[in-house]
Amino acid sequence: MAIFAENNAAPDKDWWRGAVIYQIYPRSFQDSNGDGIGDLKGITARLSHVAALGADAIWISPFFPSPMKDFGYDVADYCGVDPMFGTLSDFDGLIAEAHRLGLKVMIDLVISHSSDQHPWFLESRSSRFNPKADWYVWSDAKPDGTPPNNWLSIFGGSAWHWDPTRMQYYMHNFLMSQPDLNLHNPEVQDALLDMTRFWLRRGVDGFRLDTINFYFHDKELRDNPSLEPSRRNAATAPAVNPYNFQEHIYDKNRPENLEFLKRFRAVLEEFPAIAAVGEVGDSQRGLEIVGEYTSGNDKMQMCYAFEFLAPDPLTPERVRNVQNAFSAAAPDGWACWAFSNHDVVRHVSRWGGEVLDRDAYARMLSAILLTQRGSVCIYQGEELGLTEADIAYADLQDPYGIQFWPEFKGRDGCRTPMVWDAQALQAGFSTAERPWLPIPVEHQMRAVSSQYGDPASVLEQYRRFLAFRKLHPAFAKGDILFLPQDGSLLAYKRQHGNEVLLCMFNVSAVPIATELPIGDWEVLTGHGFENGWEGNRVELPAWGAFFARHA
Incomplete structure (x- = not known):
């Protein structure tokens, strides 16, 4: 196994502040072996595009071994690579090429929950008295057999699932195949921190921490209070989801998380110039939590909430209010802003449904994003001005969309494959007859090959503005x-x-x-x-x- 040596030079520990991070969804970036699914070798082959764009780093969504019930966000082995994406050797090659091109590499850590196929959970569910019995969140039923409290899953229904072997419920904030880890247990924390060191020794430069405010639950399992309709919003979950009916003060956002984040930051400090960005999923206290998690220089370097990922239109008033609210909540904190990612409708469609000149609109939005105070995430295809794809129900892969169709069509529309060559089969993404998600014709016409070198294109505007941004440190x-x-x-x-x-x-x-x-x-x-x-x-x-x- 190739382990990358630590760099003895004096790297810039502050590289993340104001960095432009390019998010790669590996299933949809580039397929190197013709199976219709993107992979690590494919990413490596296309890193020159990211470097030429002018990004400082890449963030790679999960590529770990997984049953793929939630497409990699259900991890079955934290220290490996799923065969569909390649091998650890392929990952080492990706790291080497990225560093050669001057790109930092951040990877997605999903540690609030695992897959129900993870060996830890298989052991935990086997009995109430095994060594890992307390590694997940288990609870007895109420006397009438119902779940222990009213907590809800983001993917719909109760956050509790009955396990007949232990004759107990286990907690799952997401799919029932994604049981929540019990971070109140110090052994669980130690195992997760050891896994973090594994990837740092392989040469990664940082992490994106999935659902960072979900790590701890209330030990007393108290019911969440209801939320009056006037305070409900669709920032974290779609409006049709009853998850929005509760104020989530006991199933997440717990104060115990602050001490764990300090432990996590201490691990990062064992290595040179490592940074982490946390995803704060909360529609009521998002910016306040970002402030807590990025304060004091001993927790996260940066976090992002859902203010600019929400459906609310991007007006001058909203930009001003979000930035001012963040400054008030986190006067010494640092945000990482994004307009799109793998979980939300692409912003050109989300905000610009009635806009006639989508290219001009996309160019303006890119300049607003790239001049905000904070670091920036660009989601693959955003630089091409891609719109949300309209995926037929028969082609849906996302369990979230299948659950709430047709009022909420899920996340597949923003996850369709990257388009590289307008003239090639599957737009240059794959040689497969059928990729894992269909590629819309309107996307194919916006491929990199069609925009590269055209000064009026969205792609060239991103490249031009990123170069302009680098000339002015104030940005x-x-x-x-x-x-x-x-x-x-x-x-x-x-x-x-x-x-x-x-x-x-x-x-x-x-x-x-x-x-x-x-x-x-x-x-x-x-x-x-x-x-x-x-x-x-x-x-x-x-x-x-x-x-x-x-x-």
């Missing part, structure tokens, strides 16, 4: 100050040291005119947006943007 590490709001105009300053940058966006399909703030401003170029500017007056076209530096 990556600076503070943010919002200017007075005026209808569809979004305006703010980014400041780092002596550099003060002005960012202005027209978040509408109608041209607008505005005036520059008081001061001497130098108009910046090279970002790909055209506008009219004379004296203090700026004319912004539909979905336009303007950038200047204080002289």
Whole structure:
């Protein structure tokens, strides 16, 4: 087994602050062996695309051995590679190529729960008295045989499933085949931290921690209180899901998690320049929890909540409110923002359903995302302006969508294969006659080959703006100050040291005119947006943007 030696140089421990992280969903990135499913060798072969885009790091969604009931987020072995994705040797090769190209590698850790096929769970469920009997969350039934409390699963129904061998219920926040680990048990924590070291020794540069606020449950198993309809929202679960009917204060978001995150951070500090970003799934206290988890420089370097992944339209007011709320909740914390990922409707469709010029809209949204205070995640295909795919029920793979169809169609629409070559079979993703999810014709026409080198394309705008961003440290590490709001105009300053940058966006399909703030401003170029500017007056076209530096 190839183990990568620790780098004796002095790496930048702060590389993550303001980094642009490119998310790769391995099933759908590139198939190297013709079975219709993406794999690690395929990722390695396409890393040059990510490097040329201008990203700083990649985040790879789970590739561990798994029965794939939740497509890798149900882990059966934390220290291996599922054969459909390749081998540990293939992963070592991926690490080496990424580092050669100057890319950091972050991998997805799913430690709130495992697969029910994990050896730990098979032993735990075998009896009430085996060495791992307390490694998962077990409870007796109520006297009438019903579950121990009212907790709900995000995937629908009770969060408890009856096991006839132990004659007890076990807890599952997600699928019943994803039992929750009991992190109140120090042995479980130790095993998970040892697994973390395994991947750090292999050369990974960091982790994305799945459902980070789900790690602990209330030991007393108290019922969650109900949530009045006016406070319900669809940020974490779709509106049709009864999960939104509760205030989740006992099944997740527990204070005990803070001490575990300190233990986790201490492991990261055993290695040079390692970073972690946590996914905070909570529709009521998301930003507050992000603040708790990123405070004090002894827990997570960064976290993200669902504010910009929610269905709510991206208006100037919303951008301002989210950033100000984060600053209030986490004055010394750091966020990692994303507009799309593998769990939500692609943002060009989610927010731009009525927009006629989708390309102009996508270009503007990319500039807003890449100028926010915080680090940034770009989801594969976002740089092509891909829309949400319309997947027929017969082609659905996602159990979430199958459960709530047709009101909620699941996550397959954002997980369709990456499109590389408009003229090739399966758009260059695979030589298989039928990939694991169908590729929409409208996606095929937006392939990398069709956009590469076209200055008007969404892809070239991402490349251009990422290069522009690297020229100005204030975008990556600076503070943010919002200017007075005026209808569809979004305006703010980014400041780092002596550099003060002005960012202005027209978040509408109608041209607008505005005036520059008081001061001497130098108009910046090279970002790909055209506008009219004379004296203090700026004319912004539909979905336009303007950038200047204080002289």
